[in-house]
Amino acid sequence: MSGIAGWVDFRRDIRDCAPVLRAMTGTLACRGPDAEGVWLSEHCGIGQRSLGASGGARRPVSVEHGGDLIAAIGFTGALGNARECRAELAGRGYKFRTELDDEVALAAYLEWGRAAANRLDGSFGLAIWDERDQQLLLIRDRVGMKPLYYYPLADGLLFGSEPKAILAHPKAEAVLDAEGLSELLAYAGSPDRGFFAGLRKVRPAHTLLCRETSRNEQRYWQYSAKVHVEDLASTVETTRGLLGASVRRSMNAREPVGFLLSGGLDSSAVVGLAAETGEAPKTYTVTFQDESAQFAPDAVRATRDAPFAREMAEHVGADHEEILVSTDDLLDPVARAATIRAKDAPSMLGDMNTALYLLCQAGARYTKVALSGEIADAIFGGNVYSSVRDPVALPWMDFHAKHAGHPYLGGGLLDRTLLAKLDLVSFGADLRRQTEQETPIPDGISDEERRARKATYLQLTRWMENQVEHSERYAMAAGIDVRLPFTDHQLLDYVFNVPTALKFFDGREKSLLRAATANQMPDSVLTRQKSPFPVSAKRDYQRLRYAELAEVLDDSRSPVLPLLDADAVRAKLADPTEVDGGWVARTDVEMLLTMNTWLREYGVRIAL
Structure with a gap:
């Protein structure tokens, strides 16, 4: 259990920007409540939150040779084949210093480069900075079990396990545009887009290679297309x-x-x-x-x-x-x-x-x-x-x-x-x-x-x-x-x-x-019929949520007001049958209430 955040800037020295990186990493404390580590080089910084003891190992993990930095990794998740990869890499001469999956993934990159993605199995998101080639490689697991976001900048990019880590950077802005609102209301599940303008996701089963003059995405795994022959x-x-x-x-x-x-x-x-x-x-x-x-x-x-x-x-x-x-x-x-x-x-x-x-x-x-x-x-x-x-x-x-x-x-x-x-x-x-x-x-x-x-x-x-x-x-x-x-x-x-x-x-x-x-x-x-995750059946819950919506509507400072249909909200609140309408009937109310809080707490700028 861990979370990562980072910043690449190809045109400036960010080694004196540890407070910014710590602010980004600190937003992920819930993903790793036991330890925090920050690593910085001239053009890249990586932060990592961790759960539990790491055997004295420092995270993020880095590798040097002859006193010169080679590469560093931020890693979240777990490798299902760590033992097998470790054994193969040890047979190729790699000497491991820790028991961490992070080091296995970094060693795999040093041995196979970008093709290491094909060798790794499990649920993970990782970021590797290669000091030799001045490039960042992001990899997300095959089915997208672990989230991994990035935010392109003119001089590099930001990345993190969650949007909040990226938004903690002064160059990232929380903006809701038409595409983001459409994503929310369609429950679209786009594998490459976040809800905030400019925020992207590394697609499952993809790598993203970021250099100073280019960003290149590649798929490393796909569902097969076979004719099933078993009985x-x-x-x-x-x-x-x-x-x-x-x-x-x-x-x-x-x-x-x-x-x-x-x-x-x-x-x-x-x-x-x-x-x-x-x-x-x-x-x-x-x-x-x-x-x-x-x-x-x-x-x-x-x-x-x-x-x-x-x-x-x-x-x-x-x-x-x-x-x-x-x-x-x-x-x-x-x-x-x-x-x-x-x-x-x-x-x-x-x-x-x-x-x-x-x-x-x-x-x-x-x-x-x-x-x-x-x-x-x-x-x-x-x-x-x-x-x-x-x-x-x-x-x-x-x-x-x-x-x-x-x-x-x-x-x-x-x-x-x-x-x-x-x-x-x-x-x-x-x-x-x-x-x-x-x-x-x-x-x-x-x-x-x-x-x-x-x-x-x-x-x-x-x-x-x-x-x-x-x-x-x-x-x-x-x-x-x-x-x-x-x-x-x-x-x-x-x-x-x-x-x-x-x-x-x-x-x-x-x-x-x-x-x-x-x-x-x-x-x-x-033989039980499918039943989704439970919700409250109590009518007093629904009545109280409706009362909260009435307060939002009456407060001129409510940030959600420009987005809603005030007449439709009043009609819903005035209909006594609405509070007995069940869970589906209150989904619109739940969205408005959470959106109002979200817009306020995240300081979201609406750009529709």
Whole structure:
């Protein structure tokens, strides 16, 4: 668990700028609460926050020869093949000074250059400054488990694990433009764009090489395009083996490992496979005060988590804990502000975000590493919007339009003229078509299977970009290194090529995953209908949020006022049926409230 930040300036000596670099690095304290290191050369500075002891090693790690600097690295995440890489590099004559994955990655670069990316496996983001060639190399893992942002400057660039680290530099400005707002309201999941103007992401499975006169991006891995030839029994067995291996690798940590258990198929599969190692898992579930009395099924959530999680925990003999969350907890301004800082962005998800943060915060009392079942839906076909065929825009936009009356995810109360200018439907449709054109498709498959692969690839490269960051950032904000076994690139690549007929062989969603993990859980959990992360069912929560929105509307200093449709907000607040409309009905309110806080706290300049 760690975070990195840095600054390259090819035209000035920045060795006296340690306070600026420390300010950038300090914003990432939650990603590495135990130690901070700053390294500076004439044209590059790297900062790193770290969790736990490093065996006396200094981070960032650097290498010298004959007293001359060769290279330095900022590293976040973990290498799944560190032991194998270390052994191979030692056989080539490299003498290691530490047990850190950082040094393994740096040695791989010194041996293979930019091609080292192909040799590294795991979840990581890294920055290597090569003093010899005066160049910076950024690398992000294959599926984008670890975030890595950069911000081009006239004389170089800034980089960091999170936007807040970059925004702490005086040359970076927090600006919301039309593209950024469109990203937010379409939940676009663009793998190369941030929400702030000028902010970019290193794409998953890509390297970015920055020199004084150029920036060059290269892909080093791609999903394969194969015709699947295995029968159902072999496919089930291979899937189970790949997932089990990923779970075991994810449990390899210096710290005790916990499990975020919802009682759904995905998290239960992870817990069940982990229990096969012989250790009793430590599991955590979030539940809401008085939920059993007030819960009612809705369009996206059919059942409560707690009873199923309890049954799964009993099935494997887990040490289980239910994290009870009250309405006061969800409305706590400290917790709500923490959720905005965690992602550096507003959100329509409201109490869903706060509940996840509180769950991770409670779990952090016992462990610094936790496994989650997130992302299984993207590859096995379990998302609630998977039923959307032939989408007009992005399928989750179409799904939202069906249940909320408009396709703007959290934007239904924004100014009508502004929404017309953004033209979010066309924005989403363009992104979908672009992604579909990039989909690896083998020859010799049916048109229906081509359509299915395009839909899956869209989830793996856009929906997953948002979901991975959602889980990773909230867990990190609470001090937990969350690991997602379903993001293993070998597992994803294999299942990506499995035809729809095998993924849904018995007519249910995720039937392949159910078959692969059937022996790991009770039948009630195995057959449970998909249910997203829980939200509060209490009406007093919704009424209080609406009251907050009324206060925002009445305050002339509210920074969100220029963006909203005041008449539409007043009409919503005046309708007594609105507060009983359920979670989907309040997403627009949650977005406005978090956006108002975000604009104020981040000093965002609106440039629409």
